[in-house]
Amino acid sequence: MESLSAWIAAYLIGESDDWVPRTLLGWTRVGLLAGLIGQAIYLIHACITLSVPTILWFSLPANVLTLVVIRRALRWRYPV
Numbered sequence: 233m234e235s236l237s238a239w240i241a242a243y244l245i246g247e248s249d250d251w252v253p254r255t256l257l258g259w260t261r262v263g264l265l266a267g268l269i270g271q272a273i274y275l276i277h278a279c280i281t282l283s284v285p286t287i288l289w290f291s292l293p294a295n296v297l298t299l300v301v302i303r304r305a306l307r308w309r310y311p312v
Contacts (some may be wrong), residue, residue: 257309261302268295 271292278284 257302257306261299261306264295264299264302268292268299271295 271288275284275288275292278288
């Protein structure tokens with residue numbers, strides 16, 4: 233099992249995009265991704281306990297679209 237986890241870690245390190253400098257655009261992407269994870273966790277919690285606010289359903293696709301645009305801008309600005 234330890235060799236499997238070592239292989240997964242090596243793969244993820246190889247696939248990480250640490251080559252992107254920590255610019256304002258990079259930090260914006262990190263913040264939006266953290267917000268998306270928080271929204272998904274809240275959505276799971278809200279679906280179990282109570283009704284989901286409508287603004288959440290509109291903010292999730294907007295957040296994903298913004299992440300795609302920022303990722304493309306970073307790929308354009310810092311090609312590999």
